[in-house]
Amino acid sequence: MKKKNIVILLVSCLSLFLFIFVFFNNQTFGKTYEGYIVEIKDNRLLVVNDVNVNVEEWSIGDYEAKIEKLIWFYVEEDITQYEVGEKVKIIAGDGMETSLPPHADAVDIKKIS
Numbered sequence: 001m002k003k004k005n006i007v008i009l010l011v012s013c014l015s016l017f018l019f020i021f022v023f024f025n026n027q028t029f030g031k032t033y034e035g036y037i038v039e040i041k042d043n044r045l046l047v048v049n050d051v052n053v054n055v056e057e058w059s060i061g062d063y064e065a066k067i068e069k070l071i072w073f074y075v076e077e078d079i080t081q082y083e084v085g086e087k088v089k090i091i092a093g094d095g096m097e098t099s100l101p102p103h104a105d106a107v108d109i110k111k112i113s
Helices: 002-025 060-065
Strands: 032-041 044-048 070-074 087-097 103-112
Touching: 044 087, 044 103, 070 087
Parallel strands: 070 103
Antiparallel strands: 032 044, 032 087, 044 070, 087 103
């Protein structure tokens, strides 16, 4: 009877561990954005959330016309590794400031080639 209880306990613990691992491994902090860096300022990246934009033709006038597609991302890491025109995929934190353009924390940034 003791062996049966030990096996049940081990299977239960393993199942709980797998559930917790899978649950937390699939969690994201916020929404994922994909687009191009159009400006770098202080510790922020201004990203146009549109992968179909031609950033080589991007101009100051486009800021006002496409303000709903722009997001400032606060970056804690060294931003010198990023350049205007680079395509990036960013996972944002939970909150977003409601300014225009809005501001959010960048939890994870990946360059896309």
